[in-house]
Amino acid sequence: MSYFFLKESDLKDFVRKLISSAPVIAPVARKNKFVFADLESPDELRLDYDITILPPKKAFFPPNQTLLSFKENKATSAIRPREQILFGVHTYDVKAIDMLDLLFAENNADNNYLANRKATTIVAMTPQAVSGRAFWESVGKTVQPNGHDALMTKIREGYVFEPRTPQGTRLTKSGIFSQASSGQLDEASKCQSEIAAKCPEKLSHSTREISDKMRASFNNEKIWHTASLDCFSCGTCNIVCPTCYCFDVQDQWNLDQVSGARYRTWDACLTEDFAKISLGPAGAENFREERAERFRHRMMRKATYLNSRLGGPACVGCGRCSEGCVPDIADPVKIINNVMES
Amino acid sequence: MNNCFVPMEAEILRADQVTKSEKHFTLRMKNGCRMDFAPGQILEASLFGFGEIPLGFASSPTRKDSFDLVVRTVGRVSGAINKLEKGQSVFVRGPLGHGFDLDRLRGHDVLIIAGGIGLCPTRSLIQYILDRRSEFKGFKLFFGSKSPQDQLFLDDLSAWRNSPDVEYHETVDKGDPGWTGNVGVITTLFQKTKITPDTRTVICGPPIMYKFVIKELEKSGVPHNHIFVDLERRMKCGIGKCGHCQINDKYVCIDGPVFSFDQIKHLEEVFG
Ligand code: SF4
Ligand code: SF4
Numbered sequence: 001m002s003y004f005f006l007k008e009s010d011l012k013d014f015v016r017k018l019i020s021s022a023p024v025i026a027p028v029a030r031k032n033k034f035v036f037a038d039l040e041s042p043d044e045l046r047l048d049y050d051i052t053i054l055p056p057k058k059a060f061f062p063p064n065q066t067l068l069s070f071k072e073n074k075a076t077s078a079i080r081p082r083e084q085i086l087f088g089v090h091t092y093d094v095k096a097i098d099m100l101d102l103l104f105a106e107n108n109a110d111n112n113y114l115a116n117r118k119a120t121t122i123v124a125m126t127p128q129a130v131s132g133r134a135f136w137e138s139v140g141k142t143v144q145p146n147g148h149d150a151l152m153t154k155i156r157e158g159y160v161f162e163p164r165t166p167q168g169t170r171l172t173k174s175g176i177f178s179q180a181s182s183g184q185l186d187e188a189s190k191c192q193s194e195i196a197a198k199c200p201e202k203l204s205h206s207t208r209e210i211s212d213k214m215r216a217s218f219n220n221e222k223i224w225h226t227a228s229l230d231c232f233s234c235g236t237c238n239i240v241c242p243t244c245y246c247f248d249v250q251d252q253w254n255l256d257q258v259s260g261a262r263y264r265t266w267d268a269c270l271t272e273d274f275a276k277i278s279l280g281p282a283g284a285e286n287f288r289e290e291r292a293e294r295f296r297h298r299m300m301r302k303a304t305y306l307n308s309r310l311g312g313p314a315c316v317g318c319g320r321c322s323e324g325c326v327p328d329i330a331d332p333v334k335i336i337n338n339v340m341e342s
Numbered sequence: 343m344n345n346c347f348v349p350m351e352a353e354i355l356r357a358d359q360v361t362k363s364e365k366h367f368t369l370r371m372k373n374g375c376r377m378d379f380a381p382g383q384i385l386e387a388s389l390f391g392f393g394e395i396p397l398g399f400a401s402s403p404t405r406k407d408s409f410d411l412v413v414r415t416v417g418r419v420s421g422a423i424n425k426l427e428k429g430q431s432v433f434v435r436g437p438l439g440h441g442f443d444l445d446r447l448r449g450h451d452v453l454i455i456a457g458g459i460g461l462c463p464t465r466s467l468i469q470y471i472l473d474r475r476s477e478f479k480g481f482k483l484f485f486g487s488k489s490p491q492d493q494l495f496l497d498d499l500s501a502w503r504n505s506p507d508v509e510y511h512e513t514v515d516k517g518d519p520g521w522t523g524n525v526g527v528i529t530t531l532f533q534k535t536k537i538t539p540d541t542r543t544v545i546c547g548p549p550i551m552y553k554f555v556i557k558e559l560e561k562s563g564v565p566h567n568h569i570f571v572d573l574e575r576r577m578k579c580g581i582g583k584c585g586h587c588q589i590n591d592k593y594v595c596i597d598g599p600v601f602s603f604d605q606i607k608h609l610e611e612v613f614g
Contacts, residue, residue: 246586305591
């Protein structure tokens with residue numbers, strides 16, 4: 001595919017045209033943080049963001065998603081995808097989306113996710129800034145972002161735009177794009193490696209070494225007990241994670257008490273009841289009763305359990321969990337490096 | 343577009359309150375289709391406005407165009423389902439997961455060990471074996487419950503007690519004045535009979551039971567790859583996504599609920 005160039009001064013026009021063609025979800029500022037939100041005007045767009053509070057997966061896997069609606073004994077599927085453009089997704093978040101694409105499709109295809117995903121055109125972005133806890137440069141190095149329709153990289157004069165799919169190419173019809181020069185391409189690849197080098201945190205071992213050692217450390221009670229001593233079981237580390245996809249399913253009545261909906265909400269394996277079953281008169285059984293067990297389970301999922309299915313770890317190094325954890329104990333770099341040194 | 347969360351309607355043909363907290367339902371699909379399941383598989387049963395719960399099939403696919411479920415009242419969903427009577431509907435998604443690998447049981451001695459409500463999913467296999475008795479060699483069944491009042495499927499139990507097709511042993515943790523049978527934990531039943539090392543064994547019961555039973559089987563020389571465990575976990579989707587049923591990296595809803603013991607014995611989280 002060919003490479004295009006868009007002048008900085010033409011960006012707003014391009015984005016305005018995109019907004020008029022379909023809803024555009026993109027990074028915008030909220031106080032001193034950033035979030036992905038439906039873009040009302042190109043003026044709100046903040047392509048210089050470092051990280052968003054919640055990952056962009058919410059565009060097709062919302063925190064609260066209706067699966068079906070019911071009226072008395074009749075159920076109606078709630079799969080109703082809207083064509084949309086997810087704009088400015090950092091490359092590490094694209095990797096996380098690739099994982100969810102695979103996980104929701106394999107074994108039993110879940111169209112509640114897949115239909116929304118299919119209706120979404122993704123324009124990825126080389127980060128222009130790194131967040132305080134990012135380590136995406138050193139994690140899962142052999143896995144490249146794959147599911148995006150185009151990649152944009154900021155260079156001095158504007159953006160190098162690389163379409164990767166026909167949808168990505170189609171977007172260039174909405175702006176004043178020229179052919180990118182080889183000088184511009186060189187500049188883009190230089191920007192890509194320069195920003196990667198700025199990640200403040202770093203894993204020092206290969207995916208394989210980490211996976212093997214983490215799995216082998218399962219029974220190292222001391223590590224998990226010590227690491228999780230201050231955990232509140234709040235689940236924030238799960239909720240902000242782009243690769244977490246566990247959910248709860250609940251029913252809710254409408255006010256009329258004859259109709260309602262069955263919906264799913266993001267769930268968190270760090271919370272106390274996540275693996276608890278009620279046995280009726282015999283009491284209850286909680287298969288991960290101790291917070292150390294739950295804390296360990298998250299790290300096992302990130303570093304080893306899913307590796308063979310995903311081709312790499314289920315962590316993309318965004319650093320959201322590290323920033324979101326109040327006692328600051330969720331940072332995978334600290335946890336993994338600690339295990340590696342044990 | 344197919345939505346794997348939309349359930350199908352099943353009509354209640356029979357509803358019997360079998361213990362204080364358990365109700366036994368016989369159901370038939372409303373659309374006339376057969377529920378095409380294997381013993382040991384599960385389904386999600388629901389009532390709109392209340393929610394869904396995972397349940398094992400409690401009857402064999404060899405029996406009629408209906409299927410049985412036993413629901414124990416433990417929460418909101420099970421409580422609501424257990425208020426239903428004949429003629430009303432339950433909504434189901436399934437069959438889900440992996441049941442018993444019948445090919446690995448056929449042609450061998452089979453021992454089924456069921457504790458408490460663990461008799462429900464194993465009843466599917468028990469009926470299957472009784473219906474195709476000649477395909478299996480010796481057939482033994484151990485059933486343990488808390489007390490005589492907690493025993494399920496009383497008609498079945500009395501049939502099995504007198505049947506030449508199954509060597510049935512039962513015990514209760516605590517007897518009552520009318521009880522003349524064995525009293526003690528389920529492992530005490532191993533003293534009543536001899537288990538050949540070639541026996542294919544199926545275990546289903548409360549989490550605490552497995553370890554002790556497996557120890558007894560080891561004493562009888564039964565290898566781990568001939569032991570099959572039917573496990574229970576919290577479950578929300580039944581299709582390998584929601585994460586609640588995970589045992590280390592395995593999903594009970596798609597990799598199980600029946601596992602061959604040698605396949606999972608290395609998993610630290612398997613017996614809680
Ligand atoms: S590790 Fe931190 S963010 Fe995660 S549950 Fe514990 S306290 Fe909350
Ligand atoms: S585990 Fe933490 S760093 Fe890794 S992807 Fe999830 S939120 Fe980001």
